[in-house]
Amino acid sequence: MPIETPLTSLLGIKHPILSAPMAIIAGSRLVRAVGEAGGFGILGGGYGDKDWLEKEITKLQASSAPFGIGFITWSLAKRAELLDIALDAKPRAIMLSFGDVRPFASRIKAAGSLLICQVQSEDMAKQALDAGADILIAQGTEAGGHGASRTTFDIVPAVIDLAAGRVPVVAAGGIADGRGLAAMMVLGASGVLLGTRFYASVECDGAEEAKRRICAANSGETVRGVIFDVSRQIWWPAPFTARTLINDHALRWMGREAELVHNVEAVAAEYATARDAGNYDVAAVFAGGAASLIHDIPPAAEIVERIAREADQILSGQRNFPGTPLAVSSR
Secondary structure: OOOOOHHHHHHOOOOOEEEOOOOOOOOHHHHHHHHHOOOEEEEEOOOOOHHHHHHHHHHHOOOOOOEEEEEEHHHHOOOOHHHHHHHHOOOOEEEEEOOOOHHHHHHHHHOOOEEEEEEOOHHHHHHHHHOOOOEEEEEOOOOOEEEOOOOHHHHHHHHHHHHOOOOOEEEEOOOOOHHHHHHHHHHOOOEEEEOHHHHOOOOOOOOHHHHHHHHHOOOOOEEEEOHHHHHHOOOOOOOOEEEEEOOHHHHHHOOOHHHHHHOHHHHHHHHHHHHHOOOOOOOOOOOOHHHHHOOOOOOHHHHHHHHHHHHHHHHEOOOOOOOOOOOOEOO
């Protein structure tokens, strides 16, 4: 059965499951597949590749499924014209993460799109609400890619309390199955945003070797830090750092970040060569703590249906959380 929440009503979707706008690898194939399965896919606009954005938007417009487009906010501020390209496509929503949304909020809402803001603290949530956010994503540090230090079980209820029912709050970070969706709904979230789980899907445009490594990862085999941003010479603002799978490059420089910065030109050249060759002993796989829960690479539609079905069974009392003596029931 569909799980109806304020989020599903607002976005006009069947399941309260969103796919994260992972830069470049969350392309039109993934976004369309998630949307057609009843979730909500968000295109990964990332740092702002105009040609890529226009090409992927054109592909998306061939589908009737609703979709969103996501941007790294501080990077969008350097190429604000990309927002016009996105809004011309009439997405159901624009998602902004990691920066001040106020310069863009009025344009997004005037164009008729919903404004989704990803936040990592109460102060960020207050700023987003003041700017007119329609949906808040409360992102915990367990999330893959960039984020901050608050845990999912800390930040999600804090943002829910702050929002006080004014807008739906979506949980992100360390969630990969129906247990995670059910748990977040018990906390009061209206849905979940998943990155790493959809990275390991057929339609994700990530490298197959990267997907394989996600499936092989064990608990504790991710790390949050600045090593890969420094190695790519992409200087992210504080407090945002990146969570990745631990590989040889991470092990080489963990605890030696100052030395890495000192040798950045030589290391960056080595890193670029390895990345272009698909060498993931050096190149980053941006993945979250939920990687240890992921063991297969199915179609995105199967992921959506599987998570929705499992969460519904738990919430309706038909199925227990593993290891619990009593069923959780919300009905």
